Amino acid sequence: MLVAFNKPMNVLSQFTDEGRWPGLSRFGLPKGVYAAGRLDRDSEGLLLLTDDGRLQARIAQPKAKMPKTYLALVEGTPDAAALGALRRGVALKDGPTRPAEVEQVAAPDWLWPRDPPVRLRKTVPEAWLELTITEGRNRQVRRMCAHVGLPVLRLVRTAIGPYALGDLPPGRWREEDARA
Structure with a gap:
């Protein structure tokens, strides 16, 4: 499974909250997915999450040059x-x-x-x-x-890579076809 999420400002790229900063657990994401890469707390936009370790590596590893x-x-x-x-x-x-x-x-x-x-x-x-x-x-x-x-x-x-934010509103997610 691959999920595209529009991460809002001041949200962490992890599921657990930390101090005053909320994590991803507040957004109803599917169980078993984890971030393929990260976005800083003060950055916004496309964050990909997956339950597939090989896909996660293809997306996140610097040597993949995605x-x-x-x-x-x-x-x-x-x-x-x-x-x-x-x-x-x-x-x-x-x-x-x-x-x-x-x-x-x-x-x-x-x-x-x-x-x-x-x-x-x-x-x-x-x-x-x-x-x-x-x-x-x-x-x-x-x-x-x-x-x-x-x-x-x-x-x-x-x-x-081939995955775009498109018209996905902040705090919302959608499933993607895993084509990376």
């Missing part, structure tokens, strides 16, 4: 140098990243409001980037963007 696509609201104005650095890969403390596909995109009109809302400053511009990476280090997209001077204000994963 692409993961994100929308990132960043503080600042992306320039050619910043986008070029992301496309080439950047040197983080834990080593260089693989090159990312990245484009500046229009603000998505389909995206749900975030709870709590993003604090935007009127004097600081912001922009949306669509990034696709093929590894999944801890807070990688946030660290890559910060490295090029574009701190992430909101991060939403929209796809993992």
